Amino acid sequence: MDAPDDRAPARARVGISGWRYKEWRGDFYPRGLPQRRELEFVGERMSTLELNGSFYSLQRPASYERWRDAVPDGFVFAVKGSRYITHMLRLRDVDVALANFLASGVLALGPKLGPFLWQLPERERFDPAVLDRFLAALPRSTGEALELARRHDERMAGRTWLEEGPDVPLRHALEPRSESFEDPAAAELLRRHDVALAVADTAGRWPAFGEVTAGFAYVRLHGSRELYASGYTPDELDAWTDRIRGWTSGASAPDGGPRDVYVYFDNDIHGHAPKDALALAARVDPR
Incomplete structure (x- = not known):
């Protein structure tokens, strides 16, 4: 797993949210590239990707295994948590x-499993008791996740992945969209659970936040001027580079400690996301 290593310097990983976009074919993806090889193409050029299909429905183990095998060693996937948990149950009785x-197969990603992202709907206001219970329920290691997974109900019969593996730490990030989460108590609660408060650039649609609340930082770039559609200028990418370096160096953290940073571009309309991701990655991570 992509767990912190006291011996290694903090690292910034930059990637995209999802990869199957028709508009990217013949643009980011070369003409004639089979769709089944698109993730392999991403893996050759980036170090991370945010899986968002897991947000819309439970995927199958075979899918996670196929995605894992399509990318090289050292690549990590962020996994977007189920909207059934965040948008329908609204963090209650989960x-x-x-x-x-x-x-459903998340753990099949093995050493390529990165952080989980839990995105909340705008209508979900900050409720300290509800959020505390939810954060406390999240597994902090793959061993804990496997124990929880074994409590699945009968609807999962015949479509589970429950294999033993190394017990390593897991990371979680929360992306709220209600201004009520600007309450300092929300950041303090996240800090107590070591859950990152996602930094989201949404063209002013939702709060950006930005407080460091965990041992890593998580950034989602949806477009600075037009949500999901506008690309980032060189000056904007330079500004994000400075901010990311502040996290990886520790200069922007309250405790002065360096943080790994995960950055995902979600401005997928017009094909900006992969191009912006490559341009930012070249600035912050020569690898």
Whole structure:
């Protein structure tokens, strides 16, 4: 797993949110590239990708295994948590749903499993008790995740991945969209659970946040001027580079400690996301 290593310097990984976009074919993806090889193409050029299909529905173990095998060693996937948990249950009574999600094959990513992202709807306001219970329920290691996954219900029969593996730490990030989360108590609660408060650039649609609340930082770039559609200028990318370096160096952290940073471009309309991701990665991570 992409766990912190006290001996290694903090690293910034830059990638995209999803990869199957028709508009990218013949643009980012070369003409004639088979669709089944698109993720392989991404893996040859980037170090991370945010899986967003897991947000819309429970995927199958075979899918996670195929995605894992399509990218090289050292690549990591961020996994977007189920919207059934965040948008329908709204973080309440999530035990079975969380078990089903974890049993669906997420752990099959093995050493390529990075952080989980839990995105909240705008209508979900900050409720300290509800958020505290949810954050406490999240597994902090793959061993804990496997234990939870084994509590899945009968709906998952015949479509689970429950194999033993090394017990390594897991990371979680929260992306709220309600201004109520600007309450300092929200950041303090996230800090207590070591969950990152996602930094989101949404063309002013939702709060950007930005407080460091965990041992890593998580950034989602949806477009600075037009949500999901506008590209980033060189000056904007330079500004993000400075901010990311502040996190990786520790200069922007309250404790002065360096943080790994995960950055995902979601301005997929017009094909800006992969181009912006490559341009930012070249600035912050020569690898």
